[in-house]
Amino acid sequence: MSRVDSLDLLLVTRILDERGWLGADIIGGKGNATLFLVIQHADQATQERYLPMMREAVAKGNAEGSSLALLEDRVALGQGKRQIYGSQIGRDNDTGEYFILPLEDPDKVDERRGQVGLDPLAEYPGNWDLTWDPVKYKEQLPALEAKQRQQRK
Numbered sequence: 738m739s740r741v742d743s744l745d746l747l748l749v750t751r752i753l754d755e756r757g758w759l760g761a762d763i764i765g766g767k768g769n770a771t772l773f774l775v776i777q778h779a780d781q782a783t784q785e786r787y788l789p790m791m792r793e794a795v796a797k798g799n800a801e802g803s804s805l806a807l808l809e810d811r812v813a814l815g816q817g818k819r820q821i822y823g824s825q826i827g828r829d830n831d832t833g834e835y836f837i838l839p840l841e842d843p844d845k846v847d848e849r850r851g852q853v854g855l856d857p858l859a860e861y862p863g864n865w866d867l868t869w870d871p872v873k874y875k876e877q878l879p880a881l882e883a884k885q886r887q888q889r890k
Contacts, residue, residue, distance in 0.1 A: 745771075745775050746775055746779055746783065749771070749772055749775040749776065750783070750787075752772070753772065753776075753787060753790060757790065757794070758772060758787075758790050758791060758793070758794030758799050758800055759772065759799065760794070760797070760798065760799030760800070761799075762799075769799070769800065769801075770801075770804070772800075773791070773800065773801070773804040773807075773808070776791070776808065777804075777807060777808055777811060781812070781815040781816075784808060784811060784812050784815065785812055785815075785816075788808060788809070788812055791804075791805050791808060792805060801854065802852070802853035802854050803853050803854040803855050805853065806821070806822040806824060806849075806850070806853040806855060807822070807824045807825075809821055809822065810822050810823070810824045810825045810838075811824075811825060814838055814839070814885075818841075819839040819840055819841040819882075820838055820839065820840050820841065821840075821841055821846075821849060822846065822849055822850055822853065822855060823837050823840045823843075823846045823850065823858045823861065824855070824861075825837075825838045826838065826865050826867075827881075827884075827885060829884065835865035835866065835867055836867070836877075836881055836884075837858075837867065837869070837874065837881075838881070838885060839878060839881055839882045839885060840874070840878070843871040843874050843875055843878075844871055844875075846858050846871070847859075857869075
């Protein structure tokens with residue numbers, strides 16, 4: 738699988754470097770989603786390199802705002818920052834429990850999610866058996882950030 742992923746990344750980055758972020762009108766919805774997915778699952782440096790291009794593509798209508806939100810969150814977390822849209826979920830290595838990775842301004846997350854076409858956070862974590870409670874989350878946030886730092890080591 739790593740070999741295929743590497744080949745996909747080479748192909749996608751060549752397309753992006755030569756043609757820019759192509760919209761669904763040129764490569765279809767599936768092709769457009771593939772550009773995003775390959776970059777979303779690439780290494781941190783690649784994500785950071787193509788993030789500005791994807792921002793521009795969203796502004797031009799050539800990529801989905803919801804996809805950009807996922808990439809923004811992943812890049813922020815990779816840089817040791819808090820995520821903006823709450824799209825990234827972590828798992829405690831000791832307990833196996835899932836949790837929303839550190840999130841900036843939990844009280845306004847649903848507003849931000851709505852602006853990019855994502856469902857409210859209360860509907861999102863159901864896939865991982867989580868309940869969204871911003872008050873409780875803010876209380877737990879320092880421990881979550883400490884846990885995240887520890888798991889990165």
